[in-house]
Amino acid sequence: MDFFFKPRGIAIIGATSNSLKGGYSILRNLMNGFKGGIYPVNPRYTEIEGMTCYPSVQKVPDPVDLAIVFVPAARVPQLIRECAKRGIPGVMIESGGFAETGEQGIALQETLKQIAKETGIRLWGPNCMGLVDAVHRYIFSFVSQSIWDERFVAGDISLIVQSGMLSGVFLIDAMTHGTMDVSKVCSIGNKADVDECDILEYLIGDPDTKVVGLYLESIPDGRRFMEICRRSQKPIVILKGGKSPKGAEAAMSHTASLAGNGAVISGAMKQVGVTEADDFKQMLDICRSLAMFPKLSPQSSGRVAVITYSGGAGIVSSDFIDALGLELADLSQTTRDAMKTVFPEWMPVSNPVDLWPAVESNGADKAYITAVRAACADPNVDAIFLHIFVGGFSLTPDMESVAEEVRTSGKPMFCFLMGNAEEAREVHIRTQRLGIPVFRELYRAAECIRAVFSYKKAIERRKPAVASPSPVSISDKFCKILGTEKGSLDEHLSKQILGACDIPVVEEKIISSAEEAQMTALGYGFPVVMKGLSPGEVHKSDLGLVRLGITTVNEAKSGFEALERAMEGKGNILIQRQIQGGLELIAGLVKDPQFGPCVMCGLGGILAEAIGDVVFAAAPLSQSEALDLIGRLRTQKLLNGFRGFPPLDRKALAQILVRLGELGCAYPRIQEIDINPLIVSKGRPVAVDASIIL
Incomplete structure (x- = not known):
């Protein structure tokens, strides 16, 4: 990445003598601070600001390590090919008009990705404001030249900002108030190639940076991002935009709907020691504090x-x-x-x-x-x-x-x-x-x-990443189901698979007659629960397909008959021992598009969505990571035993979370697992309802 941060020479493709254009601002900003070669490129000029202007990047002399492109979007792909042919290793594309504009722009950006893949050239942007390095007084950006009129004091905080204008606003605000000195501000825009992971890795090794702050709207490679953060010896602060629950509107399970409020991202960041901020000024203030006090007494x-x-x-x-x-x-x-x-x-x-x-x-x-x-x-x-x-x-x-x-x-x-x-x-x-x-x-x-x-x-x-999850040993029958089926598996089949993974599940049986319901209930001992398993339906209570607290053989008979009528002969009827307990938890797994399989636990039952005390972590988990996850719940008083209830066996719950993570990693077609409720009986959690969605 040195050719972006420490180039020997820079070609400005789209340079102009028109002081109202961005191509002119880029050139003037370079002339004010950059000590290497500066090469304007525009076939309409032979000279700009007393400097030779070249008709094409092919004519630019050596050394040139970086090109900054500021031309209409449609012309950019061909110019990138010319830069690759010329042997320029990196290009900052500050032009807009790509994926942020719609279908045509998306196609142009995909073309840029393909060129980068074919040629090996690295592309920063497009639709960005480039780089400002206050330490070296480099401004590789079309940001207003008035920036040079302000206090330009180098600091030790570097920022990675996905929003182009926001990066400029950060910089101007910090400089004009005089209360925040920055090292580097990196505006990464649409991230066609170079992304936050590439730049974060560079800044962690940068001697001029003590703390890295990020504003991001997406983290496409969440796993790589986590691993970089986990290794970092420097504090990292993140403000994540777009954490609303809209993305979970169509979720079928509690686990997925609870994940939609940004809890997955927050959990992953806590897992690797990243500090999360809630607004822009707060992020800067936290960065400033961590830069001053990166290490404290043990x-x-x-x-x-x-x-x-x-x-x-x-x-x-x-x-x-x-x-x-x-x-x-x-x-x-x-x-x-x-x-x-x-x-x-x-x-x-x-x-x-x-x-x-x-x-x-x-x-x-x-x-x-x-x-x-x-x-x-x-x-x-x-x-x-x-x-x-x-x-x-x-x-x-x-x-x-x-x-x-x-x-x-x-x-x-x-x-x-x-x-x-x-x-x-x-x-x-x-x-x-x-x-x-x-x-x-x-x-x-x-x-x-x-x-x-x-x-x-x-x-x-902070723990090292689990090198590889333990193997999951289940029958060929279950392996085939997890490898070929689609949609939601019914509750009984889901719990059979979970039980095969050493996750405690309630004793239960599929029944086919009222008489069998009565005999099974007598065998389990009252009270029992009966449920109707209708194909494709996850939320049985909402459909009136759950009968709790059945205490006599007559109630077992009438319960079976009522469920049979309600389902009109479709699906199965399940009877299970009713678990007597107080605390109800929820546990699950969701396959996040950015972080992959993520384990969740929290307060369950009907309060799962009402209270929303849930925490997430990227799988696989070690036992100690799972215990840390449980420790992040707000309702610790309930877990420790409340109003006469025994305390939760945390190790038993941690083992369930570990096994859920191992199952999700072993079978990538699992989209969600939802165990709700996970009833704590005599301190130990038991799954009484569950679904696996493929």
Whole structure:
């Protein structure tokens, strides 16, 4: 990928002297910063801006490693062929008019893919804004030349942005506010060839990048993306667009419909230690925080000391810290005694530390430094959340001295800033230069504190990928069904297959008469359940084909007859032992178009979709990964035993999830598996209803 990021020479195909055109902006941006050869290409000119303009890329002299193309879409395929013939290894196609425009554009983009496949040339784009490298002052883009009039300070955060205009907006916003310095911004557009995986892999090895942030609308090769993230020693933050449930509207199972809200992507990202953001500014703020604090002490657990000038701000900060799963530090007596030296006698010291009385007595510098020094030395404190105000009230300490204290301690500090706009902007920039991230909102600061400590925990939990799933041993009959059948298998057959994979299933039997129903019920012992298995129907309860709580032989007889009438002689009738339990779970597998087979578990029964406490992970899973997956559910109180119910046997559930993943990987025609409910009886989960969809 070096020919994209470090080319020796660049051909601009579509260069022009018309200052209103993108081809002119690309040329001028290169002239302002690029030190290699610059070769305008346009048969209409012999010279542009005092530079020789070449009639075709074939005439461009060596060395030329990269071509930037900005011409109408219809002309692009032929020009790419000419670049390949010329021996240029990479092309950035910044022209639009491809897959984003409809059928004709899709056909053009497919042609580009075919050319890349045939020739080996690498294509970045189309429909993108290219690359901006602030470290080397490279702008390989038609972004407005006014970018050079702004602060152009290199940082250590690199961005990969699928949206072309959004990448430009990120850059201009960061530069003009002066509070976010970037290393590289990569706009990848339609991803005909080069995609987020190629660029992410490059940036992970880039010495000028500490953190990578991504805005993506699709991740076509989810498995490769996960593996790159799993290997990364640098933090990765992702904002995924298009996570709405629309894609699951036609789903036949609970598992698939629950996957449609982006839960698969979120689960896969958690699996490999990627931090997920919910909006653009939040993504940038999290990137900035992780860049400043990529590694924390092994003993750090997220205990925060809040040092504020306002009791109200301290209370609200405490609320946010608690809500986000962090902890207010329990200050040691030594720390309290040290802080007490700057407080009036009547003022007790607690966390949050309200410094206003100390500032009134001793001034901001002495009050803040005393409090910060004591917090930094406290073994019970993992991070300091500092509140300052500029433009009045003398509430701005000497931030250089503050920064030195936290730097010496090795503990992260986060700063909440309010005050006069111009003065606040200067303090904001200066403080971040000192390695302290600054925020204008308490909640965003708390989110970023959580992100830093969550990243530490995620890396500690991150497991190597399962090299290969264990083989699934089932009968030839079942193998044939999974290899040839289509659509939904009925509940009984689905559970027979699951049982063959060592997944616990309820004892049950297909019956053909009322008398057999009565005899089987007596054999199982009451209560029993009876179900009608109508071909192609998954949701039996919605069709009135489930009879629960049958407690007598007469009820068994009448239940059979009612189901037989309801199904009009089509399908089978199933009788099963009614499992007595409290907690109902759901487990399953869905074949995701981006991440392949993914295992799911969550709260089941009728609450599965109402509450939506479900988690996903890409298969295959190790036992420890499956246990981690269970640990991500919100309803941990229920799993640990609630109101007299025994706690869930987590190892037993983890083994079910492992086996589901192995089954999905072994038989790629499985589209979905849905076990709902998975009833927990005496702590152990048992599948009482299930479907496999091929």
